Amino acid sequence: MKHILINLLALFICGFLFAAAPTVNNITVTPGTGQITISYNLSADGNCKVTMLVSNNGGTNYTIFPTHTTGAIGNEVTPGTGKQITWYPAQDGMTVGSNYKIKLIARDNPSPSDQPVGFIKVDGGTFNNGTSDITISTFYLDKTEVTQGEYLAVMGTNPSHYTGDLSKPVELLFWFNAIEYCNRRSIREGLDPCYTLNGYGNNPDNWCEGLNMYDENHNLISCNWQVNGYRLPTEMEWMYAALGGALSHNYIYSGSNDINSVAWYSGNSGGRTHSVGEKNANELGLYDMSGNVAEWCWDGYDENYYFSKQNFNPKGYENKWVKVARGGCWNYNSDYCKNARRAKGDRNGKWNNTGLRVVRNYFNYPR
Secondary structure, X not given: OOEEEEEEOOOOOOOOOOOXXXXXXXXXXXXXXXXXXXXXXXXXXXXXXXXXXXXXXXOOOOOEOOOOEEEOOEEEEOOEEEEEEEEOHHHHOOOOOOEEEEEEEEEEOOOOOOOOOOEEEEOOEEEEOOOOEEEEOOEEEEOOOOEHHHHHHHHOOOOOOOOOOOOOEOOOOOHHHHHHHHHHHHHHOOOOOXXXXXXXXXXXXXXXXXXXXXXXXXXXEEEOOOOOOXXXXXXXXXXXXXXXXXHOOOOOEOOEOOHHHHOOOXXXXXXXXXXXXXXXXXXXXXXXXXXXXXXEEEEEOOOOHHHOOOOXXXXXXXXXXXXXXXXXXXXXXXXXXXXXXXXXXXXXOOOOOEXXXXXXXXXXXXX
């Protein structure tokens, strides 16, 4: 069994004058079979965000964000004694016998006003995906598809086929490129990255070369759903937003029953992509959800997914070679642009009709 060394950091962030900073104390660790239980007391004036970081080099760097945790971790942790986190280290790629240090961070919950620039707040709700009722929590979604300019600024390269205007959506990128973009943008903006390549951490600078070349790599990416960085939407988050969320008018396409008013598709695109945001937005203020380029989602594709029993914030099938893409595109006909239409692509494939749109968590996002 691993020997776990505990370290503590309480960040003092005072939102109001004389407000008490959240503190963590009386930490104990109990190893078990395949799991570790971390108990602590949390003192604060209100609910807090509790984050766990792990170092595998004696505390020099805390670069591992465990994703396989349950209990009193994440947003909206209530103050009190005897709080518990259960961690499954083997599922995070931790090797038996290693010596780790753990850091717990308690912060005040961020304000709901911390809406990222250029993003739309999608209020949570319940919708029917055609076969079952799905409940989605509130999240932030980029108004537009990621542009070539945005991608170039983060990645230092522009893989797109239809160049000449950096306001066009980026395309011709692997699913892994989309994951890497999310983490690099998070790091660039001082946010916690969502994705970890097990055994290599969450900084893409440390990831192995040729991620798309080997099948085994596709099962090593995990997502921390509790942090504040950028990530791909789940398929059901995407569909809920495309339908207009809580403001939905149940249009066939995202924002209208007239495809020409909201989407670039084979009937009007002229055989190319167009600058983002030129068509009308949907009920939420989101552009190009039904056309221009299709958009990578987190989920692995499964034809029976809509019959899944996951009804609350479903995350789909993680370890699938074939990934979901949604939204129609410039060279597909109108049928492929409908809100209900699904598409798919190999994780090691890239096309000039597929790009991405990114998500960030709302401050009290329950997972």
